[in-house]
Amino acid sequence: MLCSMTESHLAQVNIGRIVAPMDSPELADFVAQQPEINALADRSPGFVWRMVDGGGVDATGIRPDGNDDLLLFNCSVWESVEALRNFTYHSGHLRVLSRRREWFRRMAEAHQAMWWIPAGHRPTVAEAMERVAMLREHGPGPQAFTFRDPYPAPNGAAQQRDGCHVSTDAEEAVAAFRAAGTSSRAPLPTTRSGNPSTTCGAAPTPHLN
Amino acid sequence: MTDEDSAFDVLGVLSDPVRRRLYRYVAAAPKEVGRDAAAEAARVSRSLAAFHLDKLVEAGLLAVSFRRLSGRTGPGAGRPAKLYRRAEGEHAVSVPPRSYEAAGRLLAEVLENAGLDRELQAAARAAGAAQPDARADDVVAALRARGYEPFWDGGTLRLRNCPFHALAAEFPALICGMNLALVEGLAPEQWSPAMDPCPGGCCVALSKNKND
Numbered sequence: 001m002l003c004s005m006t007e008s009h010l011a012q013v014n015i016g017r018i019v020a021p022m023d024s025p026e027l028a029d030f031v032a033q034q035p036e037i038n039a040l041a042d043r044s045p046g047f048v049w050r051m052v053d054g055g056g057v058d059a060t061g062i063r064p065d066g067n068d069d070l071l072l073f074n075c076s077v078w079e080s081v082e083a084l085r086n087f088t089y090h091s092g093h094l095r096v097l098s099r100r101r102e103w104f105r106r107m108a109e110a111h112q113a114m115w116w117i118p119a120g121h122r123p124t125v126a127e128a129m130e131r132v133a134m135l136r137e138h139g140p141g142p143q144a145f146t147f148r149d150p151y152p153a154p155n156g157a158a159q160q161r162d163g164c165h166v167s168t169d170a171e172e173a174v175a176a177f178r179a180a181g182t183s184s185r186a187p188l189p190t191t192r193s194g195n196p197s198t199t200c201g202a203a204p205t206p207h208l209n
Numbered sequence: 210m211t212d213e214d215s216a217f218d219v220l221g222v223l224s225d226p227v228r229r230r231l232y233r234y235v236a237a238a239p240k241e242v243g244r245d246a247a248a249e250a251a252r253v254s255r256s257l258a259a260f261h262l263d264k265l266v267e268a269g270l271l272a273v274s275f276r277r278l279s280g281r282t283g284p285g286a287g288r289p290a291k292l293y294r295r296a297e298g299e300h301a302v303s304v305p306p307r308s309y310e311a312a313g314r315l316l317a318e319v320l321e322n323a324g325l326d327r328e329l330q331a332a333a334r335a336a337g338a339a340q341p342d343a344r345a346d347d348v349v350a351a352l353r354a355r356g357y358e359p360f361w362d363g364g365t366l367r368l369r370n371c372p373f374h375a376l377a378a379e380f381p382a383l384i385c386g387m388n389l390a391l392v393e394g395l396a397p398e399q400w401s402p403a404m405d406p407c408p409g410g411c412c413v414a415l416s417k418n419k420n421d
Contacts, residue, residue, distance in 0.1 A: 088381075089381040089382075089385070089406075090406045090408070090412075091406065092404060092405070094382070094385055094404045094406060095404035097382040097386070098326070098330075098382055098385055098386030098389055098404065099326075100326065100382060101325075101326040101327050102327065106322075106323070106324030
């Protein structure tokens with residue numbers, strides 16, 4: 001199976017304000033599930049890397065805002081939007097997600113962002129928080145986007161899917177996608193734009209359930 | 210032709226009872242289905258099944274792939290079998306026109322923005338528990354009646370269909386959490402529903418408690 005060498009990976013960040021301190025009874029179930037969920041992420045197809053704190057196990061010790069001890073931070077790198085989507089919404093992680101309001105306050109502003117990075121790059125907290133700020137300020141764009149408005153990988157080719165590249169013209173794909181007025185239920189632009197060629201015959205992945 | 214006309218055309222194909230039986234069998238099957246199995250399930254001849262299955266494919270209700278069921282490849286492996294599965298896409302028509310889906314989307318958006326997951330889950334759990342049919346411990350029939358298309362995967366009861374598919378795609382955490390609570394309410398006590406997403410199907414799977 002041949003894949004292109006000019007790889008892009010997808011970085012993602014999300015922040016969340018917990019309802020009480022990490023060592024409180026309110027957060028006990030959340031804390032208890034961290035090892036299992038992190039292990040699940042680590043073995044998920046398309047997982048590349050996740051940021052950990054000084055303890056080296058998970059990211060629960062990271063505080064992006066030093067003045068706010070209740071603001072948690074999570075950052076990871078994936079091979080594709082689909083790989084991240086499958087872990088987020090099509091795995092045991094969904095069990096944790098469905099209990100999010102027990103542990104996290106609803107944030108009115110954008111609290112997550114995705115962006116493309118060259119394979120091998122490791123985002124920093126500052127870089128990730130800048131992407132959240134971009135999303136808050138400008139809305140979704142190639143520099144910071146969400147599941148609802150995904151952007152294809154840069155360089156006019158290379159939306160990774162299942163470890164292979166589906167080649168397409170990125171600009172054209174985005175234009176076609178926007179013009180079609182499709183909702184967030186639609187698959188990625190690269191699967192909507194007619195006839196992308198794929199180097200390994202990977203089928204477009206149907207959207208989640 | 211309007212969207213409504215196309216929906217009538219597609220659904221009209223199902224007015225034939227044999228086709229309906231074939232469609233239901235293929236749509237609920239956990240895997241792709243060959244002609245022989247479909248014919249047997251619909252209690253018709255293989256050639257009649259083939260004719261109607263292909264009508265369902267023409268209408269876009271079923272999709273086709275070709276695969277050798279023997280697992281052999283190369284010369285002498287024989288012709289690949291034609292296999293049928295439920296097609297992607299949804300078809301609905303309402304007379305007179307009703308827009309419950311649009312209302313559902315608006316309501317979901319408001320709940321999402323207000324962070325009302327737990328309130329929705331409580332309502333869903335109560336709604337599931339209020340269904341008398343499931344109390345008789347025929348949880349399989351109760352789930353089937355709600356369109357989940359349950360099937361056994363070893364000792365796990367998986368759900369081939371997500372009745373809230375479009376909303377779940379748009380608001381996964383909110384709607385899948387609602388769905389889990391609904392199934393929890395519906396299932397008698399000896400069952401343990403849990404999030405265990407099935408590719409292309411529902412995010413909930415059920416297992417029976419060990420001590421029952």
